[in-house]
Amino acid sequence: MDKNSDLLDRIQAQYADLRKSEKVVADYLRRHSTDKLQQSITEFAKTLGVSDATVSRFSRALGYSGYPDLKLALAEASGGVDRNSVVNIPSELDRNDPLITLSAKLSVLLSNSILGTQKLLDEQLLEQCVGELRTCDQVVLIGVGGAAAICMEAAHLFTKAGVDAKSYDDGYNQIVAAANIRKNNLMIGISHTGTTADVGNALTLARKNGASTIAITSEPHSLVGKSAARTLLTWNSNTPSVPLYGDFLEGRMSQLFLINMLYVGLIFGSDDSHTQQLKATAEALEAYYRYDRG
DSSP states (O other), rough: OOHHHHHHHHHHGGGGGGGGHHHHHHHHHHHHHTSSOOOHHHHHHHHHHHOHHHHHHHHHHOSSSSSHHHHHHHHHHOSOOTTTTTTSSTOOOOOOOOHHHHHHHHHHHHHHHHHHHHHOOOOHHHHHHHHHHOOOOEEEEEEEEEHHHHHHHHHHHHTTOOOOOOEEEEEHHHHHHHOOOOEEEEEEESSSSOOOOOHHHHHHHHHTTTOOOEEESSOOOOOOOSSSSEEEOOOSSSSSOOOSSSHHHHHHHHHHHHHHHHHHHHHHHTTTHHHHHHHHHHHHHHHHHHHHHO
16 A cells, blocks of 8 residues: 555544544645645644644544654655655755765755744743753753753753753653652753653653753644643754654754753853853863873
């Protein structure tokens, strides 16, 4: 059975059980089952006059892990994933391009991901997140795979500025950390798709225990997005994305941008203590390397 028929069969099998708003999505996809779905979840929902949550529920009702998985199915069915494409790598990058051409294209794509994420920022929400970072006793960062690397970078930055920051990259330790977290602590969970169950479960437990929680994800209505008290959104491109199949390049850049934004907000806060601590760290490192060379 081809991908296109599989999608239509799924819709047919579930149609009677769908909500009225979800049937709007189903009817649209029936009419456009051979088209590649180019829009983000927010843009697609707006086009149909439904909510992001409706699109997410519809995707899961059909057996997909979420909207990105549904987009991938449509892309494959319409021939949108061709021989020059690699899953999770922007379709604008062609394997036949010279390296210098690839570098030019990639620089534009990564720059666009940062600009797209910046446009999604809510000023009040960003201030609240930075405020919690400034006043918390400890920051716990959680993520798996590529997101775990972003968590490690964040812990490194925050620690140099005098924040007690820890990073955990596996579900066991993430739950242990959430179980022992305190009310004046902050947990930040990172997941591009928002479907990482370990991260979502840890955020839920930390929130239940009274800690502040922030999610960084491209899907606000995903498990991770809904588990945190506050959610910072990253830009989501039209690139078909498959969890566990490499990293989503633009997603990682967007996550790092938000971490750097939180760091800059911390350093430029009204309290000068973090700036002084960063200076003290630099002086200690300078003395360490001077001694090492001597």
